[in-house]
Amino acid sequence: MTKKVWFQVGMGILIALLIIKYVIEVRWILNPIFIIIKTIFIPMLLGGVLYYISEPLQRFMEKKGAPRWASISTILLLLAGIVTGLLLMIGNPITDQVNNLVKNAPYIEDKIMDVADIVLENKENLPPQVEKFIDSISSSIQDIAMTGSKYVVTIVSGTVSATFTLILVPFFFIYMLKDHEKFAPNIYKVFSGERRTWVKETLADIDQVLRNYVQGQVLISLILALMTFIGYLVIGLEYSLLLAIFAFFMNMIPFIGPWIALAPAVVVALIQDPILVVWVCVVTLVAQQLESNLITPNIMGKSLDVHPLTVITIVLAAGNIGGFIAIIIAIPTYAVLKAIVKNIYEERKKIKEAATKTV
Numbered sequence: 001m002t003k004k005v006w007f008q009v010g011m012g013i014l015i016a017l018l019i020i021k022y023v024i025e026v027r028w029i030l031n032p033i034f035i036i037i038k039t040i041f042i043p044m045l046l047g048g049v050l051y052y053i054s055e056p057l058q059r060f061m062e063k064k065g066a067p068r069w070a071s072i073s074t075i076l077l078l079l080a081g082i083v084t085g086l087l088l089m090i091g092n093p094i095t096d097q098v099n100n101l102v103k104n105a106p107y108i109e110d111k112i113m114d115v116a117d118i119v120l121e122n123k124e125n126l127p128p129q130v131e132k133f134i135d136s137i138s139s140s141i142q143d144i145a146m147t148g149s150k151y152v153v154t155i156v157s158g159t160v161s162a163t164f165t166l167i168l169v170p171f172f173f174i175y176m177l178k179d180h181e182k183f184a185p186n187i188y189k190v191f192s193g194e195r196r197t198w199v200k201e202t203l204a205d206i207d208q209v210l211r212n213y214v215q216g217q218v219l220i221s222l223i224l225a226l227m228t229f230i231g232y233l234v235i236g237l238e239y240s241l242l243l244a245i246f247a248f249f250m251n252m253i254p255f256i257g258p259w260i261a262l263a264p265a266v267v268v269a270l271i272q273d274p275i276l277v278v279w280v281c282v283v284t285l286v287a288q289q290l291e292s293n294l295i296t297p298n299i300m301g302k303s304l305d306v307h308p309l310t311v312i313t314i315v316l317a318a319g320n321i322g323g324f325i326a327i328i329i330a331i332p333t334y335a336v337l338k339a340i341v342k343n344i345y346e347e348r349k350k351i352k353e354a355a356t357k358t359v
Helices: 005-025 027-063 068-103 105-121 128-146 148-188 193-235 240-250 257-272 275-299 308-356
Strands: none
Touching: 027 068, 027 148, 027 193, 068 148, 148 193, 193 240, 193 257, 193 275, 193 308, 240 257, 257 275
16 A cells, blocks of 8 residues: 555655644744845845846857856846936936926825715615625724834834845845756756756746746746737826836736736826726736737746646635735646646656566
């Protein structure tokens, strides 16, 4: 019985659960390690994203004979030039739109309060479920208002943390560009024989999965943001550039990202002219249809091979478990685990075929 796959899998799950249980119980001992991991995780994640975006250029340059230091210097100079160019091109429009938004903030707040007052005055005419939902929102807003000082402290500490993160990102990025070929050998060199070959192939598959996901997702988000920006300009929506930039970052999140990006656009459209809400929805719908039927299949292809229902389930579960960061890393993490499990299955299949082979 111990040789049965179901028994081995079950024992593996039980051992994993026991390890998790005891790690949680002695978490106070491991707190320093958790703090270190938490501190370096975001900079390492951002550095990895930048690495996978710029790695094709580095590979192309080095194939043409450029030394490593020249490829890294070129990439850094190119990124600095792109950031500087973007700031020069869109810096003034963004500044104008931000200043305009700040100037109109009291008007926007009054409009939102007017809508809220109308809803509260007529909540008795709404279904009981909607009325209960409105009451819960009202109590939540009051709680937030009473604890406003705590949020000020949180914002200040968050700003300091974000600054520290941005300082660390270039170090991880440069290190990955410089020594990325050493990562995998340092792992599989501790193994020998066929196991080393298997670990090497598995690490190569993981690298390919992450490469396909990061490069494809960034390109898709950029195309969607450009389509959104053009659509908002056509319908005459205010703050179109800010909304498009926000959409670019939100579109990195599978499934729910576009809906998060839609929310502020709907609010702006509702305040500017209620009929624009319809046009904002039309722009979003057209962009999403082009993305799902034309852009994603041609860019991503079958590289991840994750069913849409699986994506929805993973994203929702990750949001409940770990919040925003978990949502961002959920799909690539699932794809990596899937690649590992697939390689384990293939290896077991080879072993089983070799064991049952007759001479």
